[in-house]
Amino acid sequence: MARIYADNAATTKMSEAAKNTLLRCLEEGWANPSSLHTPGQIAAERLQQARQTIAACLNARPEEILFTSGGSEADNQALISLAAAGAKKEHRHIVSSRFEHHAVLHTLDRLKKQGFEVTLLDVHQDGVVRPEELKAALRPDTAFVTIMAANNEIGTLQPLEELGAVCRERGVPFHTDAVQAAGHIPLDVAAQHIDALSLSAHKFRGPKGVGALYMRRGLPLLPLIEGGAQERGKRAGTENVPAIAAMAAALEESCTHQGENARRVSALRDRLARELSRIPHSVVNGGGSARLPGIVNLCFEGIEGESLLLLLDAKGIAASSGSACTSGSLDPSHVLLALGLPHEVAHGSLRLSLNEDNTEAEVDAILAAVPPVVAYLRDISPVWEALEKGERPYVIQ
Numbered sequence: 001m002a003r004i005y006a007d008n009a010a011t012t013k014m015s016e017a018a019k020n021t022l023l024r025c026l027e028e029g030w031a032n033p034s035s036l037h038t039p040g041q042i043a044a045e046r047l048q049q050a051r052q053t054i055a056a057c058l059n060a061r062p063e064e065i066l067f068t069s070g071g072s073e074a075d076n077q078a079l080i081s082l083a084a085a086g087a088k089k090e091h092r093h094i095v096s097s098r099f100e101h102h103a104v105l106h107t108l109d110r111l112k113k114q115g116f117e118v119t120l121l122d123v124h125q126d127g128v129v130r131p132e133e134l135k136a137a138l139r140p141d142t143a144f145v146t147i148m149a150a151n152n153e154i155g156t157l158q159p160l161e162e163l164g165a166v167c168r169e170r171g172v173p174f175h176t177d178a179v180q181a182a183g184h185i186p187l188d189v190a191a192q193h194i195d196a197l198s199l200s201a202h203k204f205r206g207p208k209g210v211g212a213l214y215m216r217r218g219l220p221l222l223p224l225i226e227g228g229a230q231e232r233g234k235r236a237g238t239e240n241v242p243a244i245a246a247m248a249a250a251l252e253e254s255c256t257h258q259g260e261n262a263r264r265v266s267a268l269r270d271r272l273a274r275e276l277s278r279i280p281h282s283v284v285n286g287g288g289s290a291r292l293p294g295i296v297n298l299c300f301e302g303i304e305g306e307s308l309l310l311l312l313d314a315k316g317i318a319a320s321s322g323s324a325c326t327s328g329s330l331d332p333s334h335v336l337l338a339l340g341l342p343h344e345v346a347h348g349s350l351r352l353s354l355n356e357d358n359t360e361a362e363v364d365a366i367l368a369a370v371p372p373v374v375a376y377l378r379d380i381s382p383v384w385e386a387l388e389k390g391e392r393p394y395v396i397q
């Protein structure tokens with residue numbers, strides 16, 4: 001059975017460029033970059049090159065890039081560092097949004113227990129934070145703002161430049177979780193007034209377990225891991241140089257081809273959205289908003305997302321019902337609830353996430369597979385029967 005992978009928002013397969021860089025670095029560049037001997041210095045050189053490459057992709061300075069174990073660690077360290085700096089000035093208010101990744105939301109929960117107050121901005125039905133609502137939420141004691149660049153479940157892009165400008169005007173540090181955005185849309189920390197930014201290699205065809213945090217020069221970084229003096233004392237532990245080099249190669253490749261990839265992938269996404277939304281009582285979540293090239297998220301009334309996924313998997317199609325982090329729990333997605341969808345509809349979601357590896361033929365196959373599976377699940381659904389009999393109203397018209 002030919003397998004179709006349409007879950008690139010959960011993770012991506014490594015690109016050839018990333019794999020080749022990883023293998024090369026395992027041969028030459030595997031030594032400890034803190035060692036003074038020649039092999040160590042070769043590894044240190046690889047590390048420095050990776051730092052420069054990643055900085056260049058973001059329009060940052062190399063010394064502003066900190067390597068981490070991934071997006072979650074970068075988010076944790078950014079928030080904990082900015083909170084600690086705020087607390088020193090008695091600034092204990094934080095502004096974020098309702099549909100952040102759990103790496104942000106759960107860190108905010110921890111900060112709340114430590115006495116911080118958190119305002120979560122509405123994302124409205126279209127999945128977009130409003131800059132004027134951010135402006136109204138800022139207070140004299142706001143320590144920092146964290147709003148994601150692009151949502152991982154529905155793909156909606158946030159107006160980074162406007163949000164950044166609001167923060168800059170008020171002198172409040174602005175962090176963005178750009179884990180889904182990096183490599184897929186243009187990012188420029190200077191033009192977009194971004195003070196801190198998280199990214200993760202495995203979301204742009206690099207390896208898993210490696211990421212980076214950009215923190216603007218002058219802003220404080222608090223280490224989460226104490227130990228050696230790696231990363232200027234801000235992140236102890238011997239660096240995984242081959243993985244870091246592969247991350248840099250993957251990001252450079254994605255950024256170099258960003259425009260052409262986005263055009264090709266968003267055409268595939270638009271076809272999926274257009275054709276699948278012809279299924280009666282379905283909706284494309286965030287469909288009217290600017291979105292990541294690869295993500296389309298739909299709700300089909302009267303069915304369970306999990307059943308849909310399993311039946312698609314049996315047909316060789318790997319998709320998701322939302323975030324990989326919440327599958328396995330029966331709670332509906334906090335992202336879909338934040339859009340104002342009722343629980344029963346939020347359960348019937350399907351996220352298809354494409355990247356440059358996907359083809360027209362694969363989209364054809366997905367378009368052939370999904371409608372009959374939805375029809376089958378509705379046939380055996382008591383909820384659908386009640387809707388069809390008019391015993392309860394449709395939520396999605």
Ligand SMILES: *Cc1c(COP(=O)(O)O)cnc(C)c1O
Pocket residue numbers: 009069070071072073075101103148150151152177178179180200201202203209210211
């Ligand atoms: C995947 C993801 C993360 C977590 O990144 P890891 O590298 O898996 O820790 C954080 N934020 C967003 C938006 C993500 O999509």
